[in-house]
Amino acid sequence: MDAGSVDRVFAALGDPGRRELVREISTRGSATATELAADLPVTRQAVAKQLAALADAGLVAATRQGRETRYELTPAPLGEAMAWMANVGAAWDSRLGALREHLASGAGEGSAPRT
Amino acid sequence: MDAGSVDRVFAALGDPGRRELVREISTRGSATATELAADLPVTRQAVAKQLAALADAGLVAATRQGRETRYELTPAPLGEAMAWMANVGAAWDSRLGALREHLASGAGEGSAPRT
DNA sequence: CTAATGTGCAACCCTTCGGTTGCACGAACT
């Protein structure tokens, strides 16, 4: 429910590359920086940086297993971002308003709308 | 839903200033660049630029009335962005999965005209 | 017509940020 959190989520998702990473991790279940970089036209360090940004936004969680660190998705902050959008759009679109209700009833996580 | 559209929406919402503008327009109903700039520590031209970015993302619509141009919210693209997030989160959170269903059943396309 | 208000456009700084290279450290495998 903290505004800064929503802020970081949107900032993180604002970059197409990071959204691509989120998407990829979503389909793989989990992945390491080198794994992800293998299928991308960028360096491992670049991916690592983006993963750090995503982790800072709370969208992914890093877990060190032996000599590799696996990243998994932690989609809870997405709920907050969705709540923000639903809240803003509620005044204009009644269907989004209904969605906001849906989120408020526990879908998002610590779903307290408003920014 | 077109991927490029979602791209622009996230990019537009990625900036805190633009999100602030969206929020302000949401509460006011409609506003002009000078009106918005009056309550912000930035120039009118800066606001106008951000509004142009938001308009490009399809989040606001400009309407010239006499010598002033009023901006209103067109929250339709928000639905697409939410659908993207729900899609990604579906694999990890069944509740977000249910939300995805909800969006698929028609909440995504808005009543807003689009340019 | 003249003045004032509201915009739009263009050029220009300066910070931010994504990406790179290079190197050092920890962990597994032989």
Added chain:
DNA sequence: AGTTCGTGCAACCGAAGGGTTGCACATTAG
């Protein structure tokens, strides 16, 4: 032990982008 694989960190570079100033164009009031 030594080697190899996977990370992390720091410095650097170039493009992108938000903000500014300045000016020209439209529209309304006197």
